Amino acid sequence: MSDHPPLRLGQVGIGYWGKNLLRNFAGLPDVTLAWACDQREDVLAAVARQYPEVRTTHRFEDLLEDPALDAVVIATETPRHFPMAEAALQAGKHVFVEKPMAQTAAEAERLVELAETHDRRLMVGHLLLYHPAFEYVANLIRRGELGEVYYLYSMRVNLGIVRQAENAFESLAPHDLAVALAFLDRRPVAVSAQGQAYLQPGIEDVAFATIYFEDGKLAHLHTSWLDPHKIRKVTVVGSRKMAVIDDVESVEKVRLYDKGIETTPSYTDYAGAMTLRSGDIHIPRIDMQEPLLLECRHFVECVRTGRTPRTDGRNGLAVVRLMEAALRSLARNGACIDV
Structure with missing residues (x-):
């Protein structure tokens, strides 16, 4: 008791x-x-x-x-x-x-x-920061198993649910913005976004956004509720390995690709200096639990103990800043907005 x-x-x-x-x-x-x-x-x-x-x-x-x-x-x-x-x-x-x-x-x-x-x-x-598949890849990144993370891109598309109080980017992108901030672990410096409203005037049904981070890292997001596919996928490209998280997959949610391009500085030309490496594809076993249950449990634990939640207000603020910049860019047809 x-x-x-x-x-x-x-x-x-x-x-x-x-x-x-x-x-x-x-x-x-x-x-x-x-x-x-x-x-x-x-x-x-x-x-x-x-x-x-x-x-x-x-x-x-x-x-x-x-x-x-x-x-x-x-x-x-x-x-x-x-x-x-x-x-x-x-x-x-x-x-x-x-x-x-x-x-x-x-x-x-x-x-x-x-x-x-x-x-x-x-x-x-x-929610995705509590998802076992995303936590698995986050741990790989922290341990350096992907090498230096260069960039990531995400697709979050479906046919519906169409909303009236927010556009597709506002509805869908916060998930992947939170993941980009966590995985790239750099300060975002600028955002560029483009989209179109087809079903309702002034409410974009599809949007493409690029977030630029310090050290040249970037994240590209594709969001839409007007698409024939149901895709919930994030691809992370590192210097040693690459990871794909596919949340639509029922079992094999993460694939690790031992692929990359290695350079030999002693060569005098780029062609000779670069070697394509294509190794195995690894599908790890991940013990899945309902991410929402883990998220709710975390909130209760933080209230009880006084701990700072993993996705606290400051984490929420960082995502909102990116959202705000992206919406300004959408209104200006892709203009690059400083964060």
């Missing part, structure tokens, strides 16, 4: 993704799911049937006004992330907020400031 009382938690937003968050938090030991908040009556009715012990409400203020509530989970549409997270932190609650945590860097900075002022844990749902 635990020697501390259960963590009392409330969630606002029980939609497509929010239902998964609710399920995982409800299943954690030493967590009491106290409140579920949503504007849709049918959604609240479904929550009441599945979790009869949970109080349901249309009023977000009910969560803020509950003095016994420890933490708030925010899984609404993006424009509501900042005002709700701000209000929750001001009410003294710990906050888990879905990505992106805000729409502007100024808003994100405000949330970081509030969390630090009130000594509250602020965590952002950058």
